[in-house]
Amino acid sequence: xxxxxxxYINQLSGGDKSVKKELIDLxxxxxxxxxxxxxxxxxxxxxxxxxxxxxxxKHKISILGLEKSYEIANKFEHNLRKLNLDKKEDFDEILTAxxxxxxxx
Amino acid sequence: xNCIIIDDxxxxxxxxRTLCNQIDSLNILEEFTNAIGAIKYLNENTVDLILxxxxxxxxxxxxxxxSLKTPPKIILITSDSKFAIEAFEYDFLIDYLLKPLxxxxxxxxxxxxxxxxxxxxxxxxxxxxxDFYINIDRRLIKIDLPSIYLIEAxxxxxxIKTDTKDYVVHSTLKKIEEKLPGWLFLxxxxxxxxxxxxIIDIEDNSVLIKKDVIPVSRSKRPELMKRLDLL
Numbered sequence: 182x183x184x185x186x187x188x189y190i191n192q193l194s195g196g197d198k199s200v201k202k203e204l205i206d207l208x209x210x211x212x213x214x215x216x217x218x219x220x221x222x223x224x225x226x227x228x229x230x231x232x233x234x235x236x237x238x239k240h241k242i243s244i245l246g247l248e249k250s251y252e253i254a255n256k257f258e259h260n261l262r263k264l265n266l267d268k269k270e271d272f273d274e275i276l277t278a279x280x281x282x283x284x285x286x
Numbered sequence: 287x288n289c290i291i292i293d294d295x296x297x298x299x300x301x302x303r304t305l306c307n308q309i310d311s312l313n314i315l316e317e318f319t320n321a322i323g324a325i326k327y328l329n330e331n332t333v334d335l336i337l338x339x340x341x342x343x344x345x346x347x348x349x350x351x352x353s354l355k356t357p358p359k360i361i362l363i364t365s366d367s368k369f370a371i372e373a374f375e376y377d378f379l380i381d382y383l384l385k386p387l388x389x390x391x392x393x394x395x396x397x398x399x400x401x402x403x404x405x406x407x408x409x410x411x412x413x414x415x416x417d418f419y420i421n422i423d424r425r426l427i428k429i430d431l432p433s434i435y436l437i438e439a440x441x442x443x444x445x446i447k448t449d450t451k452d453y454v455v456h457s458t459l460k461k462i463e464e465k466l467p468g469w470l471f472l473x474x475x476x477x478x479x480x481x482x483x484x485i486i487d488i489e490d491n492s493v494l495i496k497k498d499v500i501p502v503s504r505s506k507r508p509e510l511m512k513r514l515d516l517l
Binding site for chain 2 (some may be wrong): 192193195200203206211233235236241243244254
């Protein structure tokens with residue numbers, strides 16, 4: 182499985198350490214909350230909310246340079262619109278990988 | 287250009303702001319986490335450009351667009367390509383950017399917005415009017431302005447040459463010149479108006495447009511050369 186990285190963030194911040202820090206801090210604070218919201222929506226089986234949660238998480242996935250995972254997230258989001266949970270396991274794996282990575286930042 | 291950012295995600299707003307800060311001509315007036323706040327702001331303030339997320343809870347970006355009476359230029363920023371087709375139904379939409387945003391692509395979109403800004407200010411024309419109608423045998427025929435490459439005076443008539451077809455219309459060069467956007471068209475001779483963007487090459491006192499070699503009046507040459515510098 183591909184590994185999360187800071188390539189995009191480095192490129193975007195263009196060497197500005199404060200911008201880089203702001204973006205990393207945001208990921209560190211927002212990602213766990215969005216992940217929690219996602220699992221809570223899953224529990225209550227509110228598909229519209231799950232889709233919304235996945236949509237938000239998808240942006241973080243792309244920011245962390247996970248191109249293939251982003252495609253999986255896209256498919257999962259698409260499936261959710263049809264009230265279908267296909268790709269959930271793959272998506273959950275991505276979230277776990279990101280959670281592990283974030284702890285190293 | 288004065289702009290506002292509308293996106294419910296803080297991360298997205300920070301990224302858009304970071305990119306805006308790398309472009310001197312952009313000035314961020316406000317950031318909004320939802321469309322309702324932006325509507326209130328726009329009731330009392332004027333902006334040149336809106337950087338707008340589509341996927342927002344409750345009141346999404348497209349609902350927001352539909353609610354605007356006099357929309358400024360808008361660049362859509364989203365992770366959803368599914369809205370692209372609907373989005374381009376609106377003339378004031380400059381571009382459609384997919385997240386994650388890249389600086390080069392973002393700059394291109396801002397350039398497009400600046401060109402529109404420049405055109406609307408310099409030519410005094412409504413840039414949303416990208417076509418006009420001509421009357422031929424009691425039929426009104428729509429012509430897409432950018433597709434016109436040459437207009438030639440022929441006595442009491444003018445010949446309009448487009449990429450796909452030629453039309454002969456009972457009118458004068460002077461009349462049609464008044465209707466054409468000055469940024470795109472230029473009268474280079476008493477009998478010819480050309481679309482500047484369609485010029486292939488210029489040689490001495492003539493220009494090549496498609497397969498037509500058109501003479502340039504000595505008095506019009508300086509204006510033509512000046513305009514080419516702008517391209």
